[in-house]
Amino acid sequence: MNAKNFDFDLIIIGAGYGGFDAAKHAAENGLKVAIIESRDMGGTCVNRGCVPSKALLAASGRVREMAAAKHLSSFGIHAAPVRFERQKIANHANKLVANIKNSLTKTLERLGVTILRGIGRLEGHQQVGLREISGLDRILSCRDVIIATGSDPFVPPGIEVDGRTVFTSDEAINLEWLPRWIAIIGSGYIGLEFADIYTALGCEVTMIEALERAMPTFDSDITKIAARNLIDGRDIDSRAGVLASKITPGCPVKIELAETKSRDHLEILEVDAVLVATGRVPCSKGLNLDSMSIETNRGFVPIDENMRVLVQDKPCPNLWAVGDVTGKLMLAHTAAAQGTIAVENILGNHKKIDYRSIPAATFTHPEISSVGLTEPDAKELASKEGFELGSVRSYFKANSKALAELESDGIMKLLYRKDNGEVLGAHIYGLHAADLIQEVANAIFRRQNVIDLASEVHTHPTLSEVVEVAYKQASQQMRKATEKK
Numbered sequence: 001m002n003a004k005n006f007d008f009d010l011i012i013i014g015a016g017y018g019g020f021d022a023a024k025h026a027a028e029n030g031l032k033v034a035i036i037e038s039r040d041m042g043g044t045c046v047n048r049g050c051v052p053s054k055a056l057l058a059a060s061g062r063v064r065e066m067a068a069a070k071h072l073s074s075f076g077i078h079a080a081p082v083r084f085e086r087q088k089i090a091n092h093a094n095k096l097v098a099n100i101k102n103s104l105t106k107t108l109e110r111l112g113v114t115i116l117r118g119i120g121r122l123e124g125h126q127q128v129g130l131r132e133i134s135g136l137d138r139i140l141s142c143r144d145v146i147i148a149t150g151s152d153p154f155v156p157p158g159i160e161v162d163g164r165t166v167f168t169s170d171e172a173i174n175l176e177w178l179p180r181w182i183a184i185i186g187s188g189y190i191g192l193e194f195a196d197i198y199t200a201l202g203c204e205v206t207m208i209e210a211l212e213r214a215m216p217t218f219d220s221d222i223t224k225i226a227a228r229n230l231i232d233g234r235d236i237d238s239r240a241g242v243l244a245s246k247i248t249p250g251c252p253v254k255i256e257l258a259e260t261k262s263r264d265h266l267e268i269l270e271v272d273a274v275l276v277a278t279g280r281v282p283c284s285k286g287l288n289l290d291s292m293s294i295e296t297n298r299g300f301v302p303i304d305e306n307m308r309v310l311v312q313d314k315p316c317p318n319l320w321a322v323g324d325v326t327g328k329l330m331l332a333h334t335a336a337a338q339g340t341i342a343v344e345n346i347l348g349n350h351k352k353i354d355y356r357s358i359p360a361a362t363f364t365h366p367e368i369s370s371v372g373l374t375e376p377d378a379k380e381l382a383s384k385e386g387f388e389l390g391s392v393r394s395y396f397k398a399n400s401k402a403l404a405e406l407e408s409d410g411i412m413k414l415l416y417r418k419d420n421g422e423v424l425g426a427h428i429y430g431l432h433a434a435d436l437i438q439e440v441a442n443a444i445f446r447r448q449n450v451i452d453l454a455s456e457v458h459t460h461p462t463l464s465e466v467v468e469v470a471y472k473q474a475s476q477q478m479r480k481a482t483e484k485k
């Protein structure tokens, strides 16, 4: 690669997980790299997302476990009433954030990546503008550019956020106070994880979901079982088909509720706090995308399977985008994988991404996870390609390890092709579901079939046998179908 006329081989705008992995991989492969960050190194995941939320979930999960007197007494354990210090739980999350942010920054520095602080933008082909924190503006040239600017919380119209009584996950993550009664708007994975944290720490939760059922983004069979524990079994009043049409911060916070379909006014709720968890929007506004004639899809930057930015459906030379700003499976590991793939393509090694094998997890207690196709998508594929869809269920209540843990509430649903046994998707609710899904993700990545998978031996007694049982059931179904023919 001849880079002598450029300031850098590669400039990455945004140092979240996507930008970080791209920068690391590019520098490890000898490219001269600069990364521009306007806020915090590590982006959403490290500072306001995965990392601090999992720290809060770990601590509050312990509180939940130790306060579950009935559960503990089944083991013959009688613990003293549980006490916790909110500030120390918050400190645990803050320390972890500082630790990971520091090590990630050091990794890039050690690899010789130039870290530039300020706001980046495109300035035409192979040019990036940088507005430094001091106000200084300069133009840098580079062979390739990766846009990795991520996303921000979406706040629907009518909702006023003050950051103290009405806030998004950006503020909730600081656990500055514990409202006696909090309304959570949205029952996606962020809403559910915070409901888990707040209820474990003694808060009363009202969960408001505009769509027809709570947890609308999850498999409907998994939801039926998961919601019995995660919502109905806790201090949560869940309302679906209800829109929070107006929210006014204050003491109390006022929420105007309307029926989603008719928009008829229902009531005014007065609560101590509101967490708005209604999804995320791409960070693409200040990027000067017009300078490259890029048209976004509701702010998301269009890309192809190699991470090239598309302009009027055609790949734009030397311009790439990765992570949440592309709107594909908005998760940290997707962003990281896309970052590495973009760099592989920059290096001339043609690589594509396999979205079907990327798993997703919700770290509630117990967890929910999924990979591959949803059942409606699998049905659609089956009718399009003319195969029969197979579906089996495996239950945690038949698993020795889950029973030993007294944690047998759980189910796995496996979707596969009945013609060749290929695994198409899996949905799990139960203890350590986030770890269990990886095995199925690997099988989907390799396009493996249930007959081969059923002969793989799993350790006994482990939760992984839940997956083994699903493979075995599916393989038996296939065998029976062949015998009938």
Ligand SMILES: Cc1cc2nc3c(=O)[nH]c(=O)nc-3n(C[C@H](O)[C@H](O)[C@H](O)COP(=O)(O)OP(=O)(O)OC[C@H]3O[C@@H](n4cnc5c(N)ncnc54)[C@H](O)[C@@H]3O)c2cc1C
Binding pocket: 013, 014, 015, 016, 017, 018, 019, 036, 037, 038, 039, 040, 041, 042, 043, 044, 045, 046, 048, 049, 050, 051, 053, 118, 119, 120, 121, 148, 149, 150, 151, 169, 190, 283, 286, 287, 322, 323, 324, 325, 330, 331, 332, 333, 334, 335, 363
């Ligand atoms: C509460 C919460 C919990 C989550 N939990 C999980 C989880 O458990 N697992 C998981 O996989 N995902 C989780 N996510 C999602 C995950 O955080 C994101 O998918 C991931 O951070 C996306 O990475 P990214 O690199 O695309 O963008 P980001 O992490 O958003 O990083 C983008 C960076 O670009 C910077 N930037 C933006 N514009 C500019 C500009 N013009 N110039 C310079 N810099 C700019 C931003 O400041 C930011 O630092 C969670 C998210 C939230 C909010």
